[in-house]
Amino acid sequence: MQYLLLIYEDERKMQGRDxxxxxxxxxxxxxxxxxxxxxxxxxxxxxxQPTSTATSVRVRDGKAITTDGPFAETKEQLxxxxxxxxxxxxxxxxxxxxxxxxxxxxxxxxxxxxxx
Amino acid sequence: xxxxAHSSLQAVLETDRVRxxxxxxxTCGGDFDLAEEALHDAVIAATTQWPQHGVPDAPxxxxxxxxxxxxxxxIRHDQRKRQKLEELGYxxxxxxxxxxxxxIPYDMLRLxxxxxxxxLSEESRLALTLRTVVGLPTTGIARAFLVTEQTMAxxxxxxxxxxxxxxxxxxxxxxxxxxxxLEAVLLVIxxxxxxxxxxxxxxxIVRRELCAHAIHIGRILSELMPDExxxxxxxALMLLQDSRREARANAEGDLVLLRDQDRRLWDxxxxxxxxxxxxxxxxxxxxxxxxxxxAIAAEHARAVHAEDTDWKKIVRLYRQLLSLRPTPVVxxxxxxxxxxxxxxxxxxxxxxxxxKDLDGYGPFHAARADFCRTTGRWQDAEDGYRxxxxxxxxxxxxxxxxxxxxxxxxxxxH
Numbered sequence: 001m002q003y004l005l006l007i008y009e010d011e012r013k014m015q016g017r018d019x020x021x022x023x024x025x026x027x028x029x030x031x032x033x034x035x036x037x038x039x040x041x042x043x044x045x046x047x048x049q050p051t052s053t054a055t056s057v058r059v060r061d062g063k064a065i066t067t068d069g070p071f072a073e074t075k076e077q078l079x080x081x082x083x084x085x086x087x088x089x090x091x092x093x094x095x096x097x098x099x100x101x102x103x104x105x106x107x108x109x110x111x112x113x114x115x116x
Numbered sequence: 117x118x119x120x121a122h123s124s125l126q127a128v129l130e131t132d133r134v135r136x137x138x139x140x141x142x143t144c145g146g147d148f149d150l151a152e153e154a155l156h157d158a159v160i161a162a163t164t165q166w167p168q169h170g171v172p173d174a175p176x177x178x179x180x181x182x183x184x185x186x187x188x189x190x191i192r193h194d195q196r197k198r199q200k201l202e203e204l205g206y207x208x209x210x211x212x213x214x215x216x217x218x219x220i221p222y223d224m225l226r227l228x229x230x231x232x233x234x235x236l237s238e239e240s241r242l243a244l245t246l247r248t249v250v251g252l253p254t255t256g257i258a259r260a261f262l263v264t265e266q267t268m269a270x271x272x273x274x275x276x277x278x279x280x281x282x283x284x285x286x287x288x289x290x291x292x293x294x295x296x297x298l299e300a301v302l303l304v305i306x307x308x309x310x311x312x313x314x315x316x317x318x319x320x321i322v323r324r325e326l327c328a329h330a331i332h333i334g335r336i337l338s339e340l341m342p343d344e345x346x347x348x349x350x351x352a353l354m355l356l357q358d359s360r361r362e363a364r365a366n367a368e369g370d371l372v373l374l375r376d377q378d379r380r381l382w383d384x385x386x387x388x389x390x391x392x393x394x395x396x397x398x399x400x401x402x403x404x405x406x407x408x409x410x411a412i413a414a415e416h417a418r419a420v421h422a423e424d425t426d427w428k429k430i431v432r433l434y435r436q437l438l439s440l441r442p443t444p445v446v447x448x449x450x451x452x453x454x455x456x457x458x459x460x461x462x463x464x465x466x467x468x469x470x471x472k473d474l475d476g477y478g479p480f481h482a483a484r485a486d487f488c489r490t491t492g493r494w495q496d497a498e499d500g501y502r503x504x505x506x507x508x509x510x511x512x513x514x515x516x517x518x519x520x521x522x523x524x525x526x527x528x529x530h
Contacts, residue, residue: 001283087283087285088283088284088285089233089235089282089283089284089285090284090285090289090293093235109282111281111282111283
């Protein structure tokens with residue numbers, strides 16, 4: 001079963017980090033990704049550009065309305081994701097807990113809807 | 117249905133329902149609804165078959181076996197469910213014809229841990245535990261938690277849907293996760309207990325029964341996990357607190373303070389069991405927060421008269437509790453005990469530092485007002501009782517505080 005692990009973190013704090021800390025976290029992410037791959041649980045993963053690059057689109061009455069910024073202003077912003085294969089929620093939670101950003105932000109664990 | 121078959125069915129459901137259901141949920145691949153419906157069908161089958169063919173030798177095994185067959189029938193009619201179970205490798209388990217079909221007690225642990233999974237909301241955990249572990253009907257749970265039956269039914273549906281769709285596993289957590297997960301289970305049990313305990317006598321009989329249900333689950337848990345001292349500590353705590361149920365309210369339903377209670381009304385048998393379990397919980401260090409609270413309750417239970425209470429010992433226990441649970445409410449209880457042991461001035465000194473955290477908490481203002489009254493600070497006492505009355509959550513508590521306020525005002529007038 002697949003779970004999407006959504007990584008939420010406070011962008012301002014992320015951007016305020018010095019280079020050494022950033023490199024250290026980057027290394028941690030690399031080690032983490034490798035361990036997920038080795039366990040055969042890796043499906044996909046990516047990091048996102050900050051919300052300052054985000055655009056929201058809605059179509060109302062057949063007309064597309066485009067606005068600057070993310071869908072909702074929140075304290076923590078979506079910054080990346082992992083798509084993993086796990087036996088059950090407990091396993092997905094234990095993978096999520098090892099994501100480096102779990103220490104600073106929040107990981108949302110969402111099961112993928114399997115259409116039959 | 118003849119009385120004997122009927123009473124046999126009642127008896128087996130009373131003693132074995134949760135064991136049968138918990139085993140059934142496992143063989144149904146963690147599908148609560150499928151298992152509940154199958155058991156329901158098996159019970160209906162028993163009402164027609166037992167009077168005709170006699171009560172089976174092992175009625176629990178009969179119910180489990182029959183329910184399994186009902187579940188298999190249901191799966192045969194539901195293509196989608198079958199695929200899902202096959203994917204999980206469960207149909208083989210369900211279809212396997214075993215010689216021994218007695219329910220496994222260990223399955224009850226699976227059930228309890230799944231119902232109390234931290235991925236479920238707190239209110240869902242309470243509802244699901246009462247529905248499946250205790251077997252309380254939805255109407256009963258709704259009444260106990262003062263919500264409509266429809267609201268409670270939806271809550272249960274949502275919880276079971278999350279278990280199914282997010283695939284919350286039906287198992288006992290691994291050793292490494294056990295401390296956190298056991299804490300979540302104990303909290304659910306204690307919350308159920310407190311829902312019943314905080315309800316006043318006479319007002320909500322249904323809610324009072326929650327205490328008995330919580331004790332029942334606590335018993336199952338501590339029997340299945342005899343090495344977990346906190347499970348035993350919690351059971352001891354609940355037994356000791358509940359032992360005072362008859363003395364906690366007077367005939368009018370008004371609250372009676374611990375020191376004014378008629379101690380002859382306390383349930384001695386329950387106290388003895390509580391004290392014995394409390395000792396057992398303290399024999400296996402590290403001693404946890406429930407075991408310490410049980411020891412405090414045991415100290416009260418031991419005192420033949422209120423004035424015999426060893427308050428200094430209780431202060432020491434609260435200090436120990438504070439080191440594990442440094443919360444303002446525990447600090448308030450510590451202050452109240454310290455006032456009993458060392459005088460109201462000491463109590464005042466300790467509570468004043470809590471004013472900021474506990475300003476919206478009625479018992480804080482009531483305790484502070486008590487200390488002020490004892491030390492002759494009349495105006496402060498009056499103000500405190502007024503705040504406490506405004507914050508009171510139930511009528512008996514409000515009536516009690518209004519009595520206190522009147523006494524204080526009369527004392528000033530004289």
